[in-house]
Every structure is written in structure tokens, then in C-alpha cells.
Amino acid sequence: MNLSFCIVLLAAWGAIGIAGLARARSIEFVGRLLFPLGALVGFALALCALTSFALPPEQLVLPIGLPDLPFHLRLDALSSVFLMLLGVTSTGVSLFAAGYFRKGEGTPPGLLCLQYHLFLAGMGLVLLADDAYSFMVGWETMAISSYFLVVSQHRLPEIRRAGFLYFVMAHVGALCILLSFGVLQGGDWQLTFDSMRGTKLTPFTASLAFFLALIGFGAKAGLVPLHVWLPEAHPAAPSPVSALxxxxxxxxxxxxxxxxxxxxxxxxxxxxxxxxxxxGLFSAFYGVIFAAVQTDMKRLLAWSSIENIGVIFTGFGLTVIFQGLGMGALAALALIATLYHCLNHAVMKSLLFLGTGAVLHATGQRNLGRLGGLIHRMPWVAWLTLVGVLAIAGLPPLNGFVSEWLLLQSFLFTDEVPRPFVNMLLPVGAAVVALCAALAGYVMVKFFGVIFLGQPREAALADAHDASLLERIGLGWLAFACIALGLLPVQVIGLLDATSFELLGATLGQRATEWWLLAPTPTGAASYGPFAFLVVAALIITATLYAVSRLYHRRVRRGPAWDCGFARLDSRMQDTAEGFGQPIRHIFAGFFAVERELPVPDDLAPRYRVTVSDRIWRGAYEPLGGLVSRVADLFAVLQRGRIAAYLLFSFVTLLVLLALVL
Amino acid sequence: MSTFGLLAQVLEIIAAVLAAPLLLGWVNQCRAWLQNRSAPSLLQPWRGIRKLFHKDAVLAENASALFRTAPYVVFGTMVLAAAIIPSMAMHLPLSIAADSIALVGLLATARVFLALAAMDVGTAFGTLGARREMMIGFLAEPALLMVIFVAAMISHTTSLAGIAESLTGQDLALYPSAAFTAVAFLLVLLAENARIPVDNPATHLELTMIHEAMLLEYSARHLALMEWAAALKLFNYACIGFALFVPWGLAAEGAGPAGLLISIPALGLKLLLAGAGLALIETVSAKLRVFRASEFLATAFLLAVLGLLVHLLLGA
Structure with missing residues (x-):
């Protein structure tokens, strides 16, 4: 029942997309009608997924596609988690997008609407697919529609370049996934997941399938060293698309x-x-230190996504270790931390990307060095973004902290791992996670402080306007999701337990009796009650506020900033984005390839430039790209442009084939 | 939740809020004696706070609402932290709401708000202070977490009260790992509380300042709350240290009012000793360059990791 409903909703997304073509140039029609409708569908999908956690898996065969290859679809607890994630996030993003897309920006709105909704439906299909064929159809729909969305401003050469890089990486990944399915089917070419579950694999083929999948999905997820497309493609795409x-x-x-x-x-x-x-640990660390030195706000967020994907894969790795060693309860804890972080990152990163979208629209600037002080001009965007910033910095009582806490807990009680060597390594992993979490706080203070606080760095910022109503609703919805996921971990984990049981055969169980107290480990060992946290903190703050204003006074005067008595303060004296990243560049110098242009003393027009680039790009991708184009040049010898030569090649090929066959 | 527990919880909060400036006064007094100056009164920090509350607040023209809310948030989180840390009695009602990892998160919340508020006016000193504070923070936080992890692994719980309980519950045993982590904790305490050798609480108008640079634009009641919060932070760190390393004297669960009769003097004694020790460290060491701070804290981090490995190798 729920599965059919999900299929109808995905089809509805497709239909909304196609409807966009009817009046492709009308912003009113597309923005005011179709995108809000898409948001409604997303909301319905979230509700549908929410109710299907407790139900047994459902299967369905849809006779569409090629004659002998119908779509097998399945809705189980794992799909439900990610469908809920898709539904909740897309609700907020679609609402924002309704107010976001404007006239005269690259692709016409109707076409954007089609690509956008196909993108959503493609992701939905990936989550529901139960055979390799429909999975790949969904996967490619998702990859291709998102490619077109990335290059929606295709007149700019750097955007075309970013799109190309994304396209290449997406297909290298897709190829590995396809190969992984090829190994998994075990020789009988039954491509349904049901038959793959039944196949007995040797340890070697199982490892091969796993690592092919890890590379393939890792390329899509942005796991270092397959991350290079992410910092290029995310800034290039329109903000709602980056968010998705x-x-x-x-x-x-x-x-x-x-x-x-x-x-x-x-x-x-x-x-x-x-x-x-x-x-995972390396990606988390690498991502966060690069995020700290970025000067483009969307690029900063893209690097921060690499960090979060690293954290997610860290949790995944722990789950595999515990599950492989037969430690069900710990595996469940690590898996739930992983899934929780997926949910959290989806809502908070979308919120931040939408925030940058609003800033970009209001100011036309992505460069942090030209922003500042926007909290006065755009209070709605600033305060709602602040929720996302605090959440992603991993501060209680918001949601980012919950998954960080769960992850650290699953690192901690590992005394009984039967491999002493793993036993020694795991706590060091916890140290890296702690370091990344603290660095994420640094990055987020930079992000929020440089964009929204301080003095405006450009005169033009004085005309910045706040987000429109629909945009505020979209931001508000995601901020609400951040708060809800932060305050109700017990309820969310109650849902995720079904997934954990389905995948691992073990659940976390809720061992505490109170609804507000999260206690995933044996009673007393660790507990966290975000609600009590918030209520008591609010009580203390209110009491302080009341006491101060009753006992003393509330007089306030405004005056010029003091700044140690320095009278001629201007906006250029604030820290720049480069300046804020400087300690990180200094401390972790070995990881960055830095080029500096320093002025000489007698320079009349001094310039100071720093470019920080990725050593992995320089060291691995550039040589690889060069190699590929040299090989391509070799083959270009064949390309003579004369029909006689081509006919000769065909003739020789035929002869060779005939010789082989006969 | 017993009535006594609730009363003890409120008592603990009030005691922390009142005693924190006194601890600061005591450190200043000791330092003055060690440096052969005539010492200010023990109540001097209190007088300063009282004076500030009476003054009119002056806000910079472009200060936003964040700037005005931050002192309350920072003060509130510090008071909440004081409520969670078992300074007098174990297992107070609030202690289950947050274990030691959540406590570290809470301290990070205060730090982030402080740094954001410092960036709000957009002065050179404010942003510089914010950047340095966040730098110290990201280096100190993992070190502190590692210290806590070692204690958590020894006692099989991350609850601070649970750690203290398991340490007091057994005979006096010296953990070799605790020796490493105690030094690491001390380094973190010095850095996080803006003490010498990382920062100097007694100076303004110096390019090396960190904490004071962030407070430059604050005045009157906002400044009073910020300074009070800083005093509370020192008090909290001291109490975390007591709970992790010298928890003796804490009132056990169900000890009733009699337990407090022992624990309050014990806490007072520990604070006196710790304050004197802090003053001694500050007198005999010189301030580091800001960029040496990263090495200082990396040492703390490595010591904590060493402590962890020692714990895993020796099982102690």
C-alpha cells in the first residue's frame, strides 16, 4: 500500500516536471504553482516513509521498461530512512526554490522545473529499486538531470568545466557500481536484488563486490580521493540544486x-x-581543513560536505567492523549514528546552502571577502542560517550534536573487540572525530561571522534585501527539522531501530524509561537529555535576564565602536576570510599546496594573493588527465577525415573478425 | 527525584555562581603575594562585577541583537555546566541530562557564541580575538575529550558523576594513564581559561591578547556577565578536574545532608590548593607566542593519546 503510494508520488514529481514545459517561460506558473506542488509531494513522501518503518517490506513488479526487464521495486526500513530524508529535505528546498528562480538566468524556468523534478524522482527510484536494472536507470536519471542543473548557467566557461568534471566522475562511479552488480549476480545473470541476496559469494568475490561498490558510491558521495568534483560542482549549481x-x-x-x-x-x-x-576519517579531516581555508562560501560548504561524508563513512566503517566481528549491539549503535548523521546532514547542509542562495541573490556575491554585516539587512536569513550553523558545528541541543555523540559513544565502549590491534586503533579514530568536530566549529564561526556579522565589506551590500516569504518558509522548515531532530533523538532512534534490525539483526533498544532521555548504552553509562538541557538553559537565561533588569536597569546607549580607542575604524580592518583561515593553513601546512604573491617593498600598487589548492588534484588528477589526453591523441592518428581511409579500416576489421570466427 | 536532590541541585548552582568570582579573587591574591605585590581583596572580582552592573551599557552603533544576547547565552551555558558537573554531590537530578561529552559540547556552545559576538561589531581586535579563540578551542577540545575518554574507559561510563563514583568507590589506586591525562588536562585548563602561558588575563592593549580582545566592545552589565561567565568557566574546569582526578569528598548518592557537610569543606580546600597552584604556574612561566600555542596544545593532545594507549596496553 505504502509502496504504491510512493510510486504515485514519484510519478507526480515527474508529471509536475513535464507540466513545467507547458509554460516554460512563465515564472509565475512554475514558481508559484509547480514548485509548491512539488514541495507538497515531498511532504507526502516524508509522511509515507514515516509510516512505513514499522511495516514489513513490500515488493512490487512494474511492467515498464524493456520487455524482459520489468522494474522490481521494494520498500523496506532502509529505503524508508532515505525516503524520509528525501521527502523532508525536498519539502524545504522546493519551497525555497519556488521563490528563488528568477527571470533571465540561464536555463528557462520550465526546463529547470523538469530537470529538478526528474532529479527528485530519479533519487526516489534509486531508493525504491529492487533490481540492478531499475537501480541504474534511477541512478543515471539522477546523474544526468543533476548535470543539466549544474550547468544551468552554461554560458560561463568555468561552469561548463565544473559540469564536465562532475559528469566524468559520476560515470566513473556508475561504471564501478555496474561492475559491482556484475560480481554480485554470481554468474546466473539474474539482476534482481532478491537473487543477489541468495547468491553465495566466495570471500574474494565478496571483497571485490564490496570494494567496487565502495569506489563507485564513494565517487558519488565525495569520499577523498574521489572528492574533486564536489568543490567545483556545488558552487556552480543554483543554490536549491546545491542543497539537494x-x-x-x-x-x-x-x-x-x-x-x-x-x-x-x-x-x-x-x-x-x-x-x-x-x-572516512581521512575524508573528514581533509574536508574540514580545506573548508577552513576557502574564500567562496559555497565552496566552503562543499568541502564541509566532504567532511560530513567522511564522518558518515567513519560510522559505516565502524558498523562493518562490529558486524563482521559479531558484536551486534555495538554495530547497531554505530549504524544508527551513521543514519542519524545522514538525516542531520541532509537538513542542516540544505539549510546552509539555501542561506547562501538567499545571500547570493541579495548581493550577487559568493566571495566571502565582499560580504559582511548582513544580519542587519537580512535578519530572517541570518537567524535561520544561524540555526544550521550551530547544528553543523555540533553544538547541543541541536541535531548535529546527537549524531556526533552517538558516534563517539560507539567508539568508546570497544574494550571487548577481539582484535587487540583494532582495539588500539579505534580510540585514535575517536580522537580524529573529536578533532574534526572541533574544526567544524571553527569553519562555521568563519562562515557565519564573515557573511553575516561585522561591517559590510562593500558599499553595495547596503541595498541587500531579505529573502521572500516562500524562501523564508523553506528555510524555516529546515531549521525546524534541525531543532526537532536535535530535541527528539529517542523518537527518531525508535524509527531507525527498525532499519538496524532489518540490516544487522540487532537493535539499540531504548533502555531508559523517560521519553526525553537518550541512553543507548547500559543504564548509567551514558545519557543525554536534550530537552532537559534546553529547558534548564532557557530557564537560567530568562532568570538572569529578569534579575538583571529588575535589580539594576536596562539603559542602553549607542556609540561608535571603541576598538581600543582607535578612531578611524573601517571595514577593511576586519579579518578577511583568508585571515580567518590562516591559523589552519599555518598549523596543517603540509596538506595544502599554497601559492603566495607577496608585494615587494618598492611596489607602488602592492597586491597580496594567496591561492590554496588541493594536492590530490595536482598530484593525481592532472597527471591522469594528461595521460588520457595523450592516449586520445595517439588514437587521433586514425582520424584522417577521408572516407576512403575509414572504409579501409572497416574492411580490415571485417577481415580480422572473419579470420577470428572461421 | 527526591526533594533533597532538587535542593542540593539548586544549592550547587547558587554556590557555583557565588564562589566563582571568589576563586578568581583567590588566584589573583596568591599571584600578587608570589610576585611580592600587595594583594587586592578576595572580594575584588565581586566589586568589579557589582560596579559594572550599575553602569549604563554602551553598544557599538552596528551591534546586532546577537551581540546583546550572547552574554546571557554564555552566562547561561556556564551556569548549566556548573549544574551538571558534580562539584559537591554525585547524581544530582541534572547530571543524567548530560554526560561528559555533552558537557564538552556545552562549553563549545559558549565558545562559539563568544566568538560570534566578538565578530559582530567588526573591529580588528574583535575578529582577531575570535579567530584565536576558535584556534585554541579546536586544539583544546579534542585534547579534553581524549582526557575524558581515558577516564570513561577506566570506569566504563561517560557520565562525569559515574566516573567520580567509580574512582571513589575503589581503593586508592594510581593509574599510570591518569598521570599523562592529568598533565594534558592541566594544559587544556590553562589554554581554555586564557591563563599564562597561552593568554594573559591581566593585560589589555597587547597584540597577543585573546580572551580580552573579544570582550573589548562590551561594557556595563554585558561585560559583567561575560566576566562572571569567565570566572564560572575557571570554576567549572577546576571542578571537572576534581571529578576526574581527585573526586574524594564528593557526597555519594543517598548520603543526604550529612554528605554535604563533608563535601563543601572538601571542595573549598581543593579550590584553595588549585587556585594557589594556578597562581604559581602563572608566576613561573612566561607567555608563549600565539603560534606556539598550537604546539602547546598539540602536546596536551599527544599526552592524552599516550594516556589512552598506556591504558589500553597496561589495562590500567
């Missing part, structure tokens, strides 16, 4: 990894987890 790509699309890759590892392969070897864990 970062918030939801990266999570479909996480979904794919979980589906292949725990469902299709079924019994993972523990050492796979160690590799996933190492990659």
Missing part, C-alpha cells in the same frame, strides 16, 4: 553502500570496515 545535491544526492550513495554491504552481500568481513573507516 549535497543534502540528498550524496546520501543516496550512502544508501547504496549500505544496501550492497549489509543487504546484498549480507555478511561483511570486518577488515573492510577498517578500510572504510580509514577513508
Amino acid at each position: 545535491m549535497s543534502g540528498v544526492m550524496l546520501k543516496t550513495a550512502v544508501y547504496g553502500v549500505l544496501r550492497v554491504t549489509f543487504d546484498l552481500i549480507g555478511d561483511p568481513a570486518w577488515w573492510w570496515g577498517l578500510i572504510a573507516l580509514a577513508l
